[in-house]
Amino acid sequence: MIATSIAMAVIAAATPLLFAAIGELVAERAGVLNLGVEGMMLIGAVTSFAVTVTSGSWILGIIAGALAGSVMALLFAVLTLSLMANQVGTGLALTLFGIGLSSLLGRSFVGIPLPGLPRLDIPGLSDLPGIGPLLFGQDILVYLSVALAALVAWVLKRTRMGLMLRAAGESARSAHSLGLPVIGIRYGATLFGGAAAGLGGAFLALAYTPMWAENMTAGRGWIAIALVVFGSWRPWRVLAGAYLFGGVSILQMHAQGVADLPPQLFAMLPYAATIIVLTVISAGPWKARLNAPADLGKPFHPSL
């Protein structure tokens, strides 16, 4: 069942991207452009790994990863939403800081192996040929990532909370004059984004590799940001994009063994694909980008 194992690998490669991109999508729909995803993922990864190794409980590890991601996001939120710092500059700072802090925190955990996360195992169902392992043989984070995408899609479209969140991203000034707590909403969305990025990092460290290595996200945080643009700020399209990119990165791994070319050439694929995809999306008529939140990245202060 080569097809099944490839599909399993694609799902695994896509899951961290999906977590991070869904989190960033929520933040951006509320008007917050957080370029610190890479840093939040790294901190999530190292924290979840360290907690799992120390406590022996991967459940604690996952929770710690999400919390650590949102603590990083809180730092970003305080700076940009309360202290009105530039969102681009602060996002870069968050990534640079996250890279440094994660390698500092993780230095005694380098090279320790973990068994990976347990997979769902339903006798009968999980053994079905082909789709059995795909549908019923994943670990909890894979299910959680898809559930999160579905939840975000539902909340944004169907609930008052989603409506308020979109309002804050569409026109902070209007939302404020109607009495919506714009800053509060943006705080919430940013923290959610951090938690989701932390989960993405936790998946990398606990399930995908599973180990801790410096800078192990290797640009996935940035690709996740690109995926939000690719998915034109819609959860299901972002999910599709994450799986597409999961596919690209599995493709490059397999191709490395097949062709007689330098392996680094294939390692470039996800990065090159990101640029190409962004070009195609951005070059399209403006209708494709109609969904971009109108106040994305614009600072807002009630007294301004």
Added chain:
Amino acid sequence: MSKIEVAQPPRLAVRNISKRFQAVQANDRIGFEVAPGQIHALLGENGAGKSTIVKIIYGILQPDEGEILWNGRLVRIDSPRAARALGIGMVFQHFSLFEAMTVAENIALGLNQSGGMKALSRRIAELSASYGLALDPDRDIHTLSVGERQRVEIVRCLLQDPRLLIMDEPTSVLTPQETRQLFETLRRLAAEGCSILYISHKLYELQELCQHATILRGGRVVGSCDPAKESAQSMAQLMIGGVPATASRQRNEAVGAPRLVVSGLNLPADQPFGVTLKDVGFTLAAGEILGIAGVSGNGQDELMAALSGERLLPDASRIQFDGQPVGKLDFEQRRAQGLYAVPEKRDGCTAVLGMSLAANTLLSARGGMALSKHGLLRKSKAMAFARRIIDAYGVKADGPQAAAGTLSGGNLQKFVVGRDILQNPKALIIAQPTWGVDAGAAAAIHQALFDLARRGAGIVVISQDLDELLALSDRLMVIHLGRLTPPMPTSDVSAEAIGLLMGGAADAKGQTHAA
């Protein structure tokens, strides 16, 4: 004590409200009362403090001092939510709407409890039908006209059964016909017992609509009256604090040679919610002032972009200036030919607020006044030119080094307009020349435009303010959905007729002709 004298307490009483923003005392011990079912006007110039006091009443701002009584009871309104819970609704001057959302979603966001979307849509349909305010709950806001958008705001308020409705300059964006319809709705609401606080600086509106007026100047209450019994002249004097300045002009009898010729200009929208220009054409003569009227969002921004050089045309010859095609030239290159443009937006477009006035002269005068040489800045020349503008137009500023952001809207507009006029353009395109400007500054700007025209320049004024256009222009055109009507001599047209054209009458006629 008041309980003995009056059976019914005022719906709203405001007492000694003060609010300060850094150097500006926006409200200084303001007090007034609004009776139940009364249409009460707040009259004042731009900067008189009207918006601040209503934002305090609606809970967006908190006062530094003073108190608010609601039906005789002291209340604290710390958020719009609290205001709505009391029964206060507000229609904003700059609408608080979300372009990419539907009417129903927009309304839900302004209600404290919206219930389900389906039920809400039904209520919207019912209410808008009963007031004759046609609205489709499922339409996206960006597809609506300005008048329809205002209806969304009004319906949003009415759904909560308000006891006080605040209307902030509601007619500044409407045609005369739409204004009349709005007044009917407001009268009906008042008859049903809803009080209305009506903010305006248009005197004849108050005389037509309001039973009582409180007049503000410089953040203080300077008088109150029954507008129907007062002359416009006396109210204006109270509002301005002196005799209103007026601009005067000797009309050019002989119109000069054609300066700017626009023909067959078609330009697709370049933004998600933009307007496409269709077959726009006109000729501007030397010494003439040509007005372009229209409800905002009908292609004025796009026309300005095409005329100014903000957007370059595929076919340069669609815009000819003194016989030369200029459609592919940018702002600065057109200025070099003598064609100047002042777009509507001051904040961040015609002026950089964080920079000094001297630096701001470099934006549009570096060529005309030779403020740079071989790519190097000539700072002292820029400084001198800034001082010249300040002196010539009485701009209130702490000298040429003052940051543009420290000037009031009116003074900054005088600076921006003066900067271009002092360079003696051969033609000037200007949008909303007196938007948000007090009467004194408006008169000064109008006078400057008259003088420029007398010196032989052609001027195009794009404005939503019909009164301004009737006062300024020799000929008038109306823009609707990206189309321009042919020019009409201003002396031959009535505000009523122009209002119909602003509402799209020309298009409707065109269709019947075609059919």
Added chain:
Amino acid sequence: MRLEIEPRRSVSPVLFYATPLLAVVLTVASGYVLFLALGLDPSRTLYHFLVAPLLTGFGLAELCLKAGPLVLIATGLALGFRANVWNIGAEGQLIAGAICSGGVALAFWNESGWWILPLMTLAGALGGMAYAAIPAFLKTRFDVNEILSSLMLTYIATLILSILVFGPWRDPDGLNFPESRLFSESAQLPLLIEGTRLHPGILVALGAALLAWILSARTMTGFRLDVSGQAPEAARFAGFSRNHTIWMTLLAGGGLAGLAGCFEIAGPIGQLLPQISPGYGFTAIIVAFLGRLHPLGIIAAGFLVALSYNGGEIAQVQDQLPAAAVGVFQGMLLFYLLACDFLSRFHIRLRRAPASAEKRS
């Protein structure tokens, strides 16, 4: 009582330039806590971190050696940042410059001549510019976000360099290590001071910063960058083409980063390796911000951040400070700076709440 925050009508110039100093003080204070948390003697480690590198002539030379690329790159980046062009791929442009100038050096490895170094320098600058031209083209032609494209290109540049030193450019006499030949004498920068590793790169960096200063303060180009950054619509009103600004700033940033890459391999390294920069391209972003995007500020900030690199190395040896602590230090510095910015843009004051309403409600 409540805290009230109001934007200043114009940025306070005194605070604008004083807040970076405050950020440095806060970072040092936090460093004290960080070192304590790592179980180190904080005063001793801080001494090694901040003072020890300045005590010897060799140390000062090393400081200049590190400050050179930081100042050079940050000067270029700051031009873009002023104009709201966010080139964060300077690391990739540095690598591209190193590859191009390294290619020249390797092509003439057994020749000598005065012309080799100038040719390498030119190749380095052009390589960096060409690499920065990609995001510039994508931005101006297709409106692709330059942050993402320039960053993705950095990953790609690292991989290209790796392909070269693992493959065609590997030293044939080098026992299969992934590294190129050592450059010939003619392909290496002369030393400014014998006995140190200091090369003229620092002079070029200072010269570039000085030129950038003149550009910013005296020319229409500098004005143009500021207007583009502060008010894009005003830039259009003034007739400054956005595309022109994007090209200009990206090429300048790329060229200077490429030059820095050339100086690294023709200077202290002397060959091509899979990794040729300790993240100068990224750290330069911090330098640019810390220096307030002002060329003179950048010179000061460049030396300060260089100090953190060298002090970090000393503290690694003397106190077993983890290498990653340097990154944390630099990140913290940028955070504090962004936070302190608030002071220069806003008034903060205590205000009495309206007493009457407060009491009775």
